[in-house]
Amino acid sequence: MTTLTDSPTDSAPDPADAPRPRRWPRRLLAIGLVLVALALGGWLGLRWLAPYPYSGTVMQAPTEAPPMDGLVLSDGTPVDVDAFRGKLLLVYFGYTYCPDVCPTTLSQVAAARRQLGSQADDVQLLMISIDPERDSLDMIGRYVESFDPSFLAATGPIEDVERVASQYGIYFAKGEPLGDGYAMDHTATLMGIDTNGHLRIVWPAQLDVDRLAADLNHLL
Amino acid sequence: MVARRALATTRRIGSAAIVAVALVACGGDDSSQSTSGAVVVTDGVEVVDAWVRPSPPAVESAAFYVTLRLAEGAAATALLEATSDRCAVVVPHASTVADDGVVTMDAALDEQLRLTTEHDIVMGPTGLHLMCLGLVEPLTTGEIVDVELRLAEHDAVVVPVSVERR
Numbered sequence: 001m002t003t004l005t006d007s008p009t010d011s012a013p014d015p016a017d018a019p020r021p022r023r024w025p026r027r028l029l030a031i032g033l034v035l036v037a038l039a040l041g042g043w044l045g046l047r048w049l050a051p052y053p054y055s056g057t058v059m060q061a062p063t064e065a066p067p068m069d070g071l072v073l074s075d076g077t078p079v080d081v082d083a084f085r086g087k088l089l090l091v092y093f094g095y096t097y098c099p100d101v102c103p104t105t106l107s108q109v110a111a112a113r114r115q116l117g118s119q120a121d122d123v124q125l126l127m128i129s130i131d132p133e134r135d136s137l138d139m140i141g142r143y144v145e146s147f148d149p150s151f152l153a154a155t156g157p158i159e160d161v162e163r164v165a166s167q168y169g170i171y172f173a174k175g176e177p178l179g180d181g182y183a184m185d186h187t188a189t190l191m192g193i194d195t196n197g198h199l200r201i202v203w204p205a206q207l208d209v210d211r212l213a214a215d216l217n218h219l220l
Numbered sequence: 221m222v223a224r225r226a227l228a229t230t231r232r233i234g235s236a237a238i239v240a241v242a243l244v245a246c247g248g249d250d251s252s253q254s255t256s257g258a259v260v261v262t263d264g265v266e267v268v269d270a271w272v273r274p275s276p277p278a279v280e281s282a283a284f285y286v287t288l289r290l291a292e293g294a295a296a297t298a299l300l301e302a303t304s305d306r307c308a309v310v311v312p313h314a315s316t317v318a319d320d321g322v323v324t325m326d327a328a329l330d331e332q333l334r335l336t337t338e339h340d341i342v343m344g345p346t347g348l349h350l351m352c353l354g355l356v357e358p359l360t361t362g363e364i365v366d367v368e369l370r371l372a373e374h375d376a377v378v379v380p381v382s383v384e385r386r
Contacts, residue, residue: 099281099352100315101323103273104345107385139278146276171322178281178325179309179353188323188346205317206346 052218055211056192056203065089065193066167070160071128074141079126079154082197087124088219089193093170093186095131096143097178101188101205102127103147108207109190110148115213120150122195122220129155130165130172130186168199194219263374264294265335270367270381272352275359282359283349284310284367284381288341296336301370308354310367315346325351335371345386359383 068079081089090109094102106127113120127144129135132155135143140153155161165172172186188205192215200219203212260267266289275282288299302310312328323346332348335341343349350367359365364380371377 096276096279097281100283100313100325100349101346103276103283107273142277143279146274171320175324176326178311178351183325185322185324187321188317189321205321205323 054201054215054218055208056190056201056215058201059199062194062198062200065091065197065199066164068128068154068164071154071156071164072137073152073154074137074144076137081193084124084126084193085197086195087122088195088216090123090125091168091191091193092125092127092188093130093165093168093172094127094188095129095184095186096135096139097131097181098184105188105190105205105207106144106147106151108209108212110151111209112207112213112216113148113150115210116216116220119217119220123216125151127151127153128161128164129153130161130170131184132156132158132161134181169202192216192219260377260379261291262377264291265289265297265371265374265377266291267369267377267379270379271384271386272359272365272381274361274383274385275355277358279358280353280355282307282352282355283313283345284352284365285343285345285349286341286367286369286379286381287343288335288369290335290337290340292337294337295373296334297374298330298335298372299333299341299369300372302350302367303370304352304365304367306356306359306365307352308356309352311351311353312348313351314348317346361385 065081068081071079073079092102092105092109094105096102106125109125113123113125116123125144125148127140129140135155137155140155144151144153156164168191170187170189172184175183175185177183190203190207191199192201192203194200201215203215260270268287268289270284270286272282272284284302284304290296299312302312304310312333313325314328314332315323315325317323328348333341341348361383363383365383367379367381369377369379
């Protein structure tokens with residue numbers, strides 16, 4: 001058996017052979033570096049190419065947000081969806097007698113907005129009351145402002161609210177009797193209309209504040 | 221954990237009195253507990269994390285969120301009724317989100333209000349809650365509201381519910 005160190009004589013190793021064993025580690029190092037660079041490049045490329053993972057459902061073909069004819073803001077002015085262009089408009093259909101779900105969503109949107117810092121001004125929440133029978137304009141205005149002073153609220157005659165809600169894919173109906181009143185069954189999703197006025201994303205009723213804030217940041 | 225041991229000692233003394241321990245004493249090592257909530261123990265029933273949102277202007281309803289846990293070896297029970305001086309009526313309710321995003325609210329089912337060592341009663345937003353109807357006066361951030369819980373085979377528990385924004 002012959003190995004490099006198994007020299008038949010005690011003479012000094014041939015100077016031509018000596019560097020050879022060191023060449024392999026260098027080559028291995030070079031190959032390793034290339035592989036690491038390729039892996040890193042691939043990972044970065046995939047990250048760059050992969051779609052951003054929104055926590056809401058993104059519309060494949062965003063369409064122009066339906067108008068809200070007949071609805072008025074709490075200050076009495078008609079709602080003009082186009083007037084919100086340039087801002088990210090979040091639309092939520094709720095009602096003030098809603099003790100659990102609506103305050104939860106509004107609190108979460110307020111919290112997500114706070115996370116945006118100076119960009120928060122570009123996010124506008126609009127709650128449409130689906131219970132105009134009990135919700136006066138004054139009530140809905142003060143209601144949403146208690147969550148975030150920037151929040152807006154609107155409602156209108158029930159026929160108009162029903163038409164607008166259905167155009168936004170929202171279902172609502174009187175539900176369980178509650179004390180002297182009633183609860184409303186309703187689609188409690190949050191809708192995002194992008195800065196170009198397109199209905200772009202729908203978030204589920206159960207939101208994650210950090211992910212919502214990240215989504216809003218990404219949409220702006 | 222010091223607080224837990226203190227509670228266990230209190231139970232051993234056999235006091236039926238309600239013991240409220242600020243969770244600050246827990247050193248914040250249990251993230252499932254609110255830093256501003258309280259642990260109330262009576263007769264083996266522990267009330268953890270009781271809170272309610274401040275009520276918006278002109279709103280006459282609210283949702284109290286109270287999580288109940290049973291101490292090791294305590295007899296199984298059930299939440300029968302809740303009352304508060306601040307509400308005309310308090311009803312255990314549950315919000316349910318369907319796959320299509322429609323939320324409905326109904327009276328809580330008996331099985332949701334069952335309390336055993338294996339089954340805690342966990343309340344939270346868009347889920348199980350104690351619905352307060354006919355709010356007598358607005359709930360303001362920072363105040364503590366008493367809610368009395370009547371439990372099967374147990375003494376009534378007065379839970380200090382913290383009004384806070386979450």
